[in-house]
Structure formats: structure tokens, C-alpha cells
Amino acid sequence: MLELKSKTIAVICNYQLRPDRIGGMDRFFVAYDTKAKLLGCDVKWFFKGQAVFDFYKDLDIVLVQDTSVEATFLNHLKQNTTVYNCVVTHFTELCTSFYKKVKQYTKAYCIAVDHNPRPLDGFPLKKRIKLKVKGVLYSKFTDQFIAVSKYTKHHILNDYGYFLRKKVKVIYNGIDVSIYKQQELRQAKQFIVASHLRQSKGIQDLLAALDQINSADLEGVSIDIYGEGPMENELKALSQQYKLQNIVSFKGSSANLPKLFRNYDYMIQPTYMECFSLSLLESLSANVPVITTQVGGNLELITDGDNGFVFQAGDVSALKQVLESILKKEQKIAKDVFLLVHDQFSLDKMVDEHFNLVECI
Missing domain, CATH: 3.40.50.2000 (Glycogen Phosphorylase B;)
Known part of the structure; x- marks a missing residue:
């Protein structure tokens, strides 16, 4: 000491x-x-x-x-x-x-x-x-x-x-890895977003990407968005415009995210700007791989195809393709992804x- x-x-x-x-x-x-x-x-x-x-x-x-x-x-x-x-x-x-x-x-x-x-x-x-x-x-x-x-x-x-x-x-x-319980069975149906609701977090791109995915591929899919911010009403309006009310739920802020992460198969973070995201660490610590962009320090933590999937920030088509490939089981993260965080972060x-x-x- x-x-x-x-x-x-x-x-x-x-x-x-x-x-x-x-x-x-x-x-x-x-x-x-x-x-x-x-x-x-x-x-x-x-x-x-x-x-x-x-x-x-x-x-x-x-x-x-x-x-x-x-x-x-x-x-x-x-x-x-x-x-x-x-x-x-x-x-x-x-x-x-x-x-x-x-x-x-x-x-x-x-x-x-x-x-x-x-x-x-x-x-x-x-x-x-x-x-x-x-x-x-x-x-x-x-x-x-x-x-x-x-x-x-x-x-x-x-x-x-x-x-x-x-x-x-x-x-x-x-992060305090001891408070995160690991998700064990990955079905690729339950997705979480944990983010401040502002333009730079790119959640509008996620909604636009979902709008372009065939409705049959979205059957049984749920996306829970935790957070609040200046774009909240605009994002809710977009969700209604795209008829995503049965898929996307806005959950507001929660102090229980460490317990909630394990209920999801992937976290989605379509951000435009980031330094080194605590949300990525939290998701991985719960054994939940991440779909995110190449910005900031994300590539210092996420390796495409290994513990998550990476796409170009702002590229709605690329995000759509990643989500479709996961939903159609064309690609997946099968390994445990929590070890890196426990060992190094x-x-x-x-x-x-x-x-x-x-x-x-």
C-alpha cells in the first residue's frame, strides 16, 4: 500500500x-x-x-x-x-x-x-x-x-x-467489476442503449437503421433505451414516425444498470464522439458485447468481431447491415467478453x- x-x-x-x-x-x-x-x-x-x-x-x-x-x-x-x-x-x-x-x-x-x-x-x-x-x-x-x-x-x-x-x-x-453479473445465454433479440439523449450520441441513426430493416427480421426484438437529454422528445417522435413503438422503449435514467445489463444480448452505442466510454466497460463487464462506432477510445477497447462490432459513425446503412447480420445469425459474438475488463480496467x-x-x- x-x-x-x-x-x-x-x-x-x-x-x-x-x-x-x-x-x-x-x-x-x-x-x-x-x-x-x-x-x-x-x-x-x-x-x-x-x-x-x-x-x-x-x-x-x-x-x-x-x-x-x-x-x-x-x-x-x-x-x-x-x-x-x-x-x-x-x-x-x-x-x-x-x-x-x-x-x-x-x-x-x-x-x-x-x-x-x-x-x-x-x-x-x-x-x-x-x-x-x-x-x-x-x-x-x-x-x-x-x-x-x-x-x-x-x-x-x-x-x-x-x-x-x-x-x-x-x-x-x-469500473467496479464486482457489481456486474454476467449474461450467460445470448439470443440476439434483446438490445440495450445506455446514453445521454443528445445528437452526438447518434441514437437517431439507430432509429433510422431500424426503419430500414425488414419487419419480419425484427419480430421478437426489443431495444431498451436508458437515459435522458435534450433530444428525448425528438427521438420519441422519430420512433413513432418509424412505427417502432413495439420494439423501442424509452426507460429514462436508472441507478440499477449494473443489474440490468445482464438481461441483454448486445449493447448499441452509435456515438459520434467519445473519450473512453464507461458504458462500454459496463456492458462488457456484464458479458454483453457492443455494437459501436470507431470514434474516440472505442477501438482501444472493442475489437471488431471479437468482443463487439464496429461501424463508421453516422453511417446508417452500415449500422443496419450489422444489426441485420446479427438478427439473421450470419455473425455473432459467441465468446465471453468480460475478461478484458476484469483484467485491465x-x-x-x-x-x-x-x-x-x-x-x-
Whole structure:
């Protein structure tokens, strides 16, 4: 076990705490706090949210509602005498004046974890120039950048400047594999989607692909969509337009997904942008192979024909062909797919690698 002389850590997360959506990152945050206590470290957390619920009851949390977590933390530094040895950020923008101000108020070691996906076709020229300028101006105030995939590392360097090579490290996301029960018998009839309902997740492509499949091939098929978001009403309208009401069900958010995954034969994730998807890890951990796109870090986890099927993002015809081939039993994933996640992407490994950075301070 690591031996850390008592350190005080602040973790600033632009992340909404919600009791109806307890996912992989929620479990990481709690596991990180538990590890910190075991090692004699104090952690103060800054989250978005309305109230602290039971899952987070043991954490020292400042909840933010009407302003940004960054502004709240800076105000906290002004008003408190707490000396932080380490400041960690999650889901915040990299290379901004925030990090400069943190260094002005505290000499803490700053770690910025990049969970932010990039657009499929890249940023427009104006934004690319702006990011390069921010990299020059503000990257020196961050001591360590953490990329959650090799894809993310490439884009940190491409966005902000390759002079950051020595400051960027890959630490893959991990999940608590113990809470996932494995699916055993694969019938290729029950499909799950677990996703925020926004345009970049590509669920509209899934509905369009289903519309093009012969109704006889869809007999007995069910697709349950878990999640909510700005496209929810539009997607429901599309489902009705395509007459998919007997096939597609919108289930809303659920805190019970770890128990539900095993009820499905495949997960479908037609996303346009991704860093390193926790949903993919969760599905595989439940022994449920994945139908997904080539974007982000997906190809660092999914091998086409081995633990899932991969198609080009936005290609409705390609998704239709994958689904048809599975429904007609022309191709299938027959092997167990949970072993890779259990061996290489556990929550314990993720937490340990994050604390290896704190140990070096």
C-alpha cells in the first residue's frame, strides 16, 4: 500500500450529482475518497448538484448550484486558510485562467483530468487557434494532464501543443467489476442503449437503421433505451414516425444498470464522439458485447468481431447491415467478453494509478 504523509486534496468536478444516475464515475469518486482516508489524506470535493444523498454521505462535499465549480473553488480559496497539496479537476476545460488563479492562491500540484470528447470532424479553425493560444498561456499552471485514453492524449497534444508531451499521462477509466453479473445465454433479440439523449450520441441513426430493416427480421426484438437529454422528445417522435413503438422503449435514467445489463444480448452505442466510454466497460463487464462506432477510445477497447462490432459513425446503412447480420445469425459474438475488463480496467487499478501521482508530490 502507498504510504502518503498526510496530504490535503481538493477535487473540482463539473459533474452533476444525481441519486437516479449512479454510474462509473460516481463509484470512482467514492472509491478515491475511501483510498484517500486509508492513506491518511483529506479530500474536499466540489460538485454540481441539489443535495448530498446516501451514496456520497461520507464525502466532504461543497455543492454548487448557481455558479461554476471553478468559481466556487476560487472563492473558497479566498475565504479559507486550508492549504492544499494537490488540486485535481474532472470534466472542466483545460488550459484556462482558472489554473493560473489556483496557482496564485495556493502552491498546490495541479492535475487536470480530460474526459472531454472532440467533434467527429474536429474543431473549426478559429477554435483550434484559440486552443493553441490557451496552451501557450496557461498550460504551465497545470503540472500533470491525465488523458482517459490514447485518443484523448493525442487530442490534448494536438489541441494545446506537442510541447506538453512530458506532462500528459494516460490513465484509463475503470469500473467496479464486482457489481456486474454476467449474461450467460445470448439470443440476439434483446438490445440495450445506455446514453445521454443528445445528437452526438447518434441514437437517431439507430432509429433510422431500424426503419430500414425488414419487419419480419425484427419480430421478437426489443431495444431498451436508458437515459435522458435534450433530444428525448425528438427521438420519441422519430420512433413513432418509424412505427417502432413495439420494439423501442424509452426507460429514462436508472441507478440499477449494473443489474440490468445482464438481461441483454448486445449493447448499441452509435456515438459520434467519445473519450473512453464507461458504458462500454459496463456492458462488457456484464458479458454483453457492443455494437459501436470507431470514434474516440472505442477501438482501444472493442475489437471488431471479437468482443463487439464496429461501424463508421453516422453511417446508417452500415449500422443496419450489422444489426441485420446479427438478427439473421450470419455473425455473432459467441465468446465471453468480460475478461478484458476484469483484467485491465478495474476500478481499483484506476484509483491506484491516480494515487500514484499524489504519492510523487
